Amino acid sequence: MKIIETKAAPNPRRVRIFLCEKQIEVAFEQRDLMECALKSEDFTALNPMQRVPILVLDDGTVIAESVAICRYFEELHPEPVLFGTGARDRAMVEMWQRRMELGLFFHIAQVLRHSNPKMAHLEVPQVAAWAEANKPKVVEMLHILDDHLATFEFVAGDRYSIADITALVAIDFLKPAQLYIPDACRNVGRWHQQVSARPSAAA
């Protein structure tokens, strides 16, 4: 099997951190999304959504979507558990993973994609007013996360999970979007230092 990815993009990093936490080694192949390599006919045949990362199994099956790839490896290598254990815990991890992805990562990405001239060929059309509209949504979500991290060590509760991976990649994506963690969000700062110190953060 192999993973096709763009090293510098945030979604592939989610999968690399996940694999590092699991200590799973997989072969990687690079395609440069900034060079429109994902719009080629051969890549589109692998993933009609024209996005990375994708996991190509030995039988040719393609699994796209970062979370789907992570879930595949969670099923094959359950330890350490990154999607929760038991009905309630798995639901909480799913809830927080989604909040971090749809409520934080997504809005940060929209700011970048709709405001940075370098993204103009990937985001057609760029809508400057939409980039602006996402900025307060990022701040709002960071405050919600900050309140939550006043009580909990990790995003989905007492244990590191895929929700922390999504949140870490999102927060490290603030800088390219020219955004930052508000000073008042000290719990987010504490958590960010903690998860950034794990070896997987370098993946």
Place this chain on the structure above:
Amino acid sequence: MKIIETKAAPNPRRVRIFLCEKQIEVAFEQRDLMECALKSEDFTALNPMQRVPILVLDDGTVIAESVAICRYFEELHPEPVLFGTGARDRAMVEMWQRRMELGLFFHIAQVLRHSNPKMAHLEVPQVAAWAEANKPKVVEMLHILDDHLATFEFVAGDRYSIADITALVAIDFLKPAQLYIPDACRNVGRWHQQVSARPSAAA
């Protein structure tokens, strides 16, 4: 336990269809999101994201996010399987659920939320150019889905799954957004008739 929802909104319908397929009965309580009932202090304490549906367990635990609620019930009542079985199948269901949610449902919702004057108090600010930008993305995804449904009976393959539920709710949401299935997408039409005929579609 109980589910707090807004009957007319699309996300709560996803959970109701899921529960109907599983033949699980749960008590429902209504809050009108159009009347800003989700912005109240008591509801915000339950879900700081101010969204429905939420599942409130007997011990007071709140599970928000439709997919997290569905996954909770899948763990407790595995049959009929709606999230797949085995690593590969579960990954494919996750992939297609996400494609239907992020690549279809999301864009349809953006068209409605950013163009309909009745949504102005919920989507601040409304960005008309963003509504427009989402319309071709909806059409593109419907064509990708159509190609896929030329080979497969259901969205995630040979078996009805949560990916079909998300796709059905998304496609039934085309009309309020003043969009439609392109005539050329005959496979989507065939599939839509088929899943709409299941008793759960009325949930």
